Amino acid sequence: MDDFNRKAHWETIYTTKEQKEVSWYQEKPETSLRLIEQYARNKSEIMIDIGGGDSYLADYLLEEGYTDITVLDISEKALEKAKTRLGEKAHTITWIHSDIFEFKPETQYDIWHDRAAFHFLTKDEEIQQYIRIVTQAIKPEGIVIIGTFSETGPKKCSGIEIKQYSEQNLQECFGKHFTILEILHTQHNTPFNTVQDFIFCVMRKGIDRIE
Numbered sequence: 065m066d067d068f069n070r071k072a073h074w075e076t077i078y079t080t081k082e083q084k085e086v087s088w089y090q091e092k093p094e095t096s097l098r099l100i101e102q103y104a105r106n107k108s109e110i111m112i113d114i115g116g117g118d119s120y121l122a123d124y125l126l127e128e129g130y131t132d133i134t135v136l137d138i139s140e141k142a143l144e145k146a147k148t149r150l151g152e153k154a155h156t157i158t159w160i161h162s163d164i165f166e167f168k169p170e171t172q173y174d175i176w177h178d179r180a181a182f183h184f185l186t187k188d189e190e191i192q193q194y195i196r197i198v199t200q201a202i203k204p205e206g207i208v209i210i211g212t213f214s215e216t217g218p219k220k221c222s223g224i225e226i227k228q229y230s231e232q233n234l235q236e237c238f239g240k241h242f243t244i245l246e247i248l249h250t251q252h253n254t255p256f257n258t259v260q261d262f263i264f265c266v267m268r269k270g271i272d273r274i275e
């Protein structure tokens with residue numbers, strides 16, 4: 065998998081498949097929206113969706129009145145699709161076409177959301193690099209929401225291997241810099257009438273110290 069071309073893989077997916085032909089499609093990203101609503105302190109919080117693709121999360125966040133939304137994705141085609149769908153409203157969103165590993169944040173975020181992008185990192189050094197990037201990119205006390213396949217979920221997504229997570233290995237990954245606030249297990253119904261087990265983890269930057 066060492067010479068795997070991540071960017072080419074995702075451009076091919078978004079160029080050749082319609083929205084409902086990919087397993088991760090959601091008409092409405094209910095869990096993500098509920099968690100953002102629960103943890104955002106106000107509608108002007110600075111938020112970023114990592115590997116947002118052409119998901120409807122940004123559409124719903126705009127509709128709910130959030131004013132500072134960024135969507136980052138490795139696939140230019142995915143972002144183009146989302147922008148086309150949003151029309152005029154697309155101008156109110158910041159779009160970043162980048163591999164997460166090349167992302168040099170110019171601001172610090174209040175909320176970092178990632179559904180089904182982090183779990184594609186299967187090598188230890190990649191996972192550590194992601195954690196370094198999110199730790200730098202998030203404000204003190206900022207909120208990170210990560211959704212991945214759980215230990216009872218699929219082992220692959222879009223034909224490539226993923227890493228499954230449990231509460232314990234999320235704690236091992238993020239526990240040095242973040243306090244876990246909430247873990248929830250959800251099931252995603254794919255457009256192909258199959259069910260995928262997800263785990264969502266909500267964390268706050270900083271470690272709670274016992275006085």
Ligand SMILES: C[S@@+](CC[C@H](N)C(=O)[O-])C[C@H]1O[C@@H](n2cnc3c(N)ncnc32)[C@H](O)[C@@H]1O
Pocket residue numbers: 070074088089090114115116117118119120136137138139142162163164165178179180181184221
């Ligand atoms: C399974 S899809 C999930 C899309 C969206 N988050 C959702 O929930 O519908 C994974 C997304 O992550 C993006 N992605 C994968 N690896 C990435 C990377 N290294 N940097 C940025 N985006 C990446 C893909 O292009 C794709 O849009």
